[in-house]
Every structure is written in C-alpha cells, then in structure tokens.
Amino acid sequence: MAKKKKEPKRITKKLLNKYRLVILNEDTFEERISFKLTRLNVFVLVMITSIVLISCTTILIAFTPLREYIPGYSSTSLNQKATRLVSTADSLENVLSINQKYYSSIKKVLTGDVKTVEFDIDSAVQSQKINPEEVDLSPSEQDMQLREEVSREDKYSLFESEKSSTDFSLFPPVKGSVTDTYNVNERHYAIDIAVPKDTPIKAAAAGTVIFAEWTSATGHVIILEHGNSLLTVYKHNASLTKQQGELVKAGEVIATAGSTGELSTGPHLHFELWRDGYPTDPSKFIDFE
Template sequence: MKKKIKKRSILKQKLVDKYRLVVLNEDTFEERFSLKLSLLNVFVLGGVLSFLLIFITTFFITFTPIKQFIPGYSSTELKIKASKLAFETDSLKRKLDVLEDYTRALQPILRGDIKADFIDTLSTETEKVFIKDSLLNASREDSLFREKIESQDRFPIQNRALEKVKVVFFAPLNGNISEGFETKSKHLAIDIVAPKNTPIKAAADGAVIFSGWTTETGYVIILKHASDYITVYKHNGNLLKQQGDFVKSGEVIASVGSTGEFTTGPHLHFELWSGGYAVNPLNYIDFR
C-alpha cells in the first residue's frame, strides 16, 4: 500500500515539477526567451489546442463551401442539380429513340424500296362528311323527304357563289395548279406549284386558329374568316403567324416549302371550307 502511495506521489511530483525551456543565440549564447512549464501545463495546453483545432475544422466543414470537396459528401443543391440532369438525360434519350425510329422508317423510302402513293390527309375527314345512303335504313317517309330535297338545289353556295359570298377572296399564291379539286379522289384542295420560299398570303381577312407542325402535311396554318369560311395552307416552309393572330387580306403568313410526309415538292396545298364542307377554291378565287 505504501509503495502505491509512493508511486502516486512520485507521478504527481513529475507532473508538477517545473522545467525551463530556454532559447539561446547559437553564436553568442545570449538568451532569447525562456519558458517555464510543467508536464501538466503541456498536457492542458495540448488538450486546449486539440479542442480548438477540432472546433475550427468542424466549423469550416459545416458552414463553408469547403465541405463540397470532401469525398462522399453531397449537398442538397448538388443533389437537386444531379436529379435535374438525370431527368434531362432521360428526356434526351427518349427524343433520340423517337428520332432513330423516324430515321429508320424513312430509310426504305429514301432508298426507293417503298413506292409511296399519293395520300391526302383529308381522307379520314371526308369519310365523316360523305355518307353512303345505302348504309342508312330509310323509312318510307324519310325516302319521300329525301326525294323532295334532292329535287331542289342542295348546294346553293357552289351553284350561286357570286350571290351568296360575303367574303372577297384573293389568290394566296401565284403559280401553276398541278392538281385540282376532285371529290372522287378525295383531293378536296388545289395544289399550287411555286419556287421554295415564295411568300404565301392570306386569302382574306381572318384569325389564325391553328399554326403548327403535323407529320403528314408539315407546317400548317389555318385561318377562320367571316361567314363561316375557313382556309387551310399546308406543306409550308416557314410559318410567320401564330395561333390567335389577326391577319389582313394579302398579308404574308407563310412561305412555300416541301414539309411533311405527303409532299411531292415545293408547293402549296390550299383548301377552302364553307359551313363545314370543302368547296372548290376555283369557284371563289381567280388564280390567273
């Protein structure tokens, strides 16, 4: 027991014993400064310095941008940016897949493996307009009523155009008509051939109700006029008006192009509709 007490007193004495640290000039042995310390002072000073070092390091890591350089650490801002880039990458991948499918579908046509027939986009629309009477089970009263109506003039707008037309139409484009209006082939329009980038003008005053891209007919612009008339301009190269714009007769709205799957070269596919029915533009407009 006495030995243990003696050892403790010796250890305590070593901790409290003072030691002098003297710094001398090597040439003159002049004392520069001296420092009187004990082992206990050294331990306390080292502990304080270690605590300060840990505190300062923690502060910089927590409250300064230096934390971003620590391996394995990611801030909330970096996570948001990474998520946004991941979504954009996925969107670009989807667009690339669509573009590859589109290019793959075009390759047989470009190589001449497929002979594309002339197909007009109105084929689906005209099926709704022209109804075969044979498909209707008409009663006797209905048949008599039909005979009465058929004996009259069912299309006064087409037969007496000059009397009924309240809108004055002008030619949207000067050029050669390559294909005319034909109901049998369901080509309910006229095709006007002209050089590429030739200005296309509004046939009459009206409002733009559609201006955009379609796969079959490329850039399309549709105008609504007074008296329930609608004009349609397809296969354009560029569109100069947007949906909701009001245009004046003769105002440039687009340019001649050859866009869309069903185009046969630079031309304007021009349609004229009245009351929901397609009419022959040559009955209303002088293209000479």
Template sequence: MGKKDKKKDKLKKRLTDKYRLVVLNENTFEERFSLKLSRLNVFVLGGVFSILLIAVTTVLIAFTPIKEYIPGYSSSQLKADAVKLTFEADSLKIKLAVLENYTKALIPVLTGEIEAESIDSIQTKARQRVINESLLNASKEDSLFREKIESENRFAIQQNTNSNVKIVFFAPLSGTVSQNFDSNSKHFAVDIVAKTGTPIKAIADGTVIFSDWNTETGYVILLKHSNDYISVYKHNGNLLKQQGDFVKSGEVIATVGSTGELTTGAHLHFELWSGGYAVNPTNFIDFK
C-alpha cells in the first residue's frame, strides 16, 4: 500500500507542479510576457477549448447556410424548387395528354368523317309549306280558323320540348340528386349520389369521343349521340370504354367513383349538351 500511495503522490505532484512560461525579447532579453502553468491546467484548458470548438462548428453547420459549402450537402431551397418543378412537370404532362386526346377526338369532325345533321333540307321544306291563300280560295271563316290554330301551335317546339325530341334517353344511374342543373351558378349538370362501384350506363347509342383522366374532374368519358347530342360523365371510378368505341343504349361504360380535385364524394357529375349548349338533363331523363 505504501508504494501505491507514493505513486499517486508522485503523479499528483507532476500534474500540479507549477511551471512558468516566459516570453523574452531576443535582443535585449527583456521579459515581455509570463504565465504560470501546470500540466493539469493545460489538460483542462485544452479539453474546454476542444469542446467549445466542436460545439461552435456543430451550430454553424446545423443552423447557417455555411453547410451548403460542405461536400455532400445541398441547398434546402434547391430541394424545394426541384420538388415544385417536378410536380409542375407532371401536371403539364397530364394536361398535354388531355389536350392531345381532345385534338384526336376533333379530327374526325374536322375531316368530315363524322357529319353533323344538316337542317338545310328541313328549312327548304318549311319554305315550301307556305300556303298561298289566293290559290286556295279560302273563305273568311276558314282564314280566321287557320290563323287561330297557327297561333296556338306557333311555339309548340319551345313549349313541348320533351314531346318533340326524336331520341329517347336512358337513365345513366339511379340515385339521389344532390345538386340540380343551375345555369345561374354555372353548374351545367346534375349530380347523382350513389355507392362507389355502381355501374354507369350510356343514355343512348353513341360513339366515345373522349375517355381519359383529368386533374380536376378525374376519369371522364364523353359520348356523341344522334341529333347532335353529347353526354358527359365525370368523377368516375373506372372507365370501361375507350375513345372510338361504339356503345349501345344502357351499356355499362364506367363505374361510380370520387376522382379528381373538385369531387366531394362518390357521385356522378352528368352533363347533357345539344348543339353546343348545355341543357337540363332532368327535362329528358328521370333519375328516380
């Protein structure tokens, strides 16, 4: 035990022995600076200085832009810009695909492969039906009676639209109408609520002129029917027909879903267009 105590005392003495650090002028040997030190003080000061240096370096790298100059690190702003540009590129790619499909759908119309019904023959027949009263030798009573009947039927097409339509439409879906057609709020459609996966049927015979994805309205399919009618089905879950397919009335073309950014739940957004104008689907179809 005595030897161990002597070794401890000797080590303690070495650590606590004082030394003087003197800085002298080389020419005059004048003392400029002196400092009393011990081995223990040097170890403690060196350790404290090392800890402070590590802490300051860590703070500079973690909380200042200086880390961008260290190999392997990249700018956070550069990462954010890269992510933003990636999303914008994907959005532009989708919009370009939609535009290409829309252009392809218009090509048959522009090239004359799909001909719209001409009304020239109807107008010609109407002009030929003008009655020359002088040739008929109609009496005064006959003229008054004919004028009365013509005045009653003059606006028959506008007043009895449903009875004069040459095409019968099939209900695309049976369900609850959550929002009706309202031209004032620019809601040119009828929203029908139904369970996800419910079949959606074609309202009449027609040709698929568009069938693809849209960012705002999800999966969309458009059918062109006779008499210049176009039916539009939006927010579908799945599309079962492709562009150019011919479908029969009542044939399943899609399923109910909730796709697109503007959807509020599982439903069908149904539009009906005639001659380039939106019409109220409830005037032609019973959704109950």
C-alpha cells in the first residue's frame, strides 16, 4: 500500500519539478534568454498550441479559397463554370424546344399533313371578343382617329379586328386564272393560278426567306415568314431568285413560274397561306384575277 501511495506522489513531483531553459552565446557563454519550465507547463502549452493550429487549419479549409489546394475539395472556378454550363444547357433546351415546334410547323407546310382547321377573319374576331360589362368601351380620341384610319385601309387586311391596330395587307404574287381553289376535303390547302412559264413570282408581303429548296413532289419551293405567325408558300417554280435567310420586300421577285415537281400538270403557281401552323384560304385576303 505504501508503494502505491508513493507512485502518484512521484508522478506529481516529476510533473511539477522546475527546470530552467537557458539560451547562451556560444562564443562568450553569455546568457541571452532563460525560461523556468515544468513538465506540466510544457504539456499544457503543447496542447493549446495544437488546438490553435487545428482550429486555424479548419477555418482555412472551410472558409477560404485555400481549400482548393487540398486534395478532395473541388475548385471554386470549376463550380462556377458548372453552374454557368447548367444555366446555358437549360437555355439551349428551351431554344431547342421552340425551334422544334417551329420546324414542325414548317414540316406541316411542306407536307400538308395538318388537322382540318378552318381559319378566317370571322372566327378570329369571335375568339377575341370580351365581355363588354367588364371593360370601359367608351372610345377615346386616339381610338376614334385609329378607327378612321383603319377604315380607309385595304379591305384585304389579314389582321383586321376591333382589338388590334396592326395593319398588314397581302398582295397578289401573280395575276392569272384560278384553276384550283382552296379545298380542305381534298387536302388542297392552296390556290393554283395558271400563268405563262417564267412569269415573275412576287412576295405577297415583306418577310424573310426561311426555306428555298427543291422537293421531288413540288419542285422548287420557297417559303416566306412575315411575322405574326404568318407564312406564305410558293411551289412548282421554274427557278428561285432568293436564298434562305434573305430579306425580301413586298412585291419583290422571289421566283419564276414553272411546272416543276411530280404533282404539277402545267405552268402555274401553287400559293399557300399559313397562320399559327394552320392553313387558311388565300382568296379571302388576296384578289388573284
């Protein structure tokens, strides 16, 4: 029992024994610095220093860019690039979806593969009617001036409505005899106008050429986009004078009449008018004769 009591006292004594750490000048043996230490003080000092170093290292790793240089941590620049790529990919996906719908509409124009939907001005106006009780229908001075101006415009304005001030008139691409009319039942979504070969075909309105190619069934085809979801199509041409992407003015020559393609039986223009992806009767807006 006496030995067991002495051992703790011996350990405590060793921990509390005082030592002197002296730094001397090697040449003169002059004492420069001296420290009084115990083993317990040295142990406590080492522990505190270790805790401070570990804490500082943790803060550097967690809250500063220095963590990029530690294996296992991703680069901040890489994360930013990844975020930008995700955002760009999302935008491209939206653009691709819109273009896909647009090209699908163009495909329907070329193939004529559409549902039977009849579009005319009366149906458009009817669909845009609103409840008079919910709106102040008192015409303003500007509204009266606008109505007077619209009433003087061409009677073939495609976008004529009480709600819209848009004035967009279509002009005949050629003048000639109508040999085949618009007929939904026979899937003939166009007006055929017989004209002499090489007759200039003119743009029905200002727009952009979005298609100008040869097809086996309809020969040289050119399609113009005029905005407001409106397309005009010109088929069976002998030749085309415009290329895809070019801008054209109303009345500008875009092709010459011919009889190209397997479905043609003589020199004529096969003219189609499309709105919002659906065909409509061109004769309701254009006088071809």
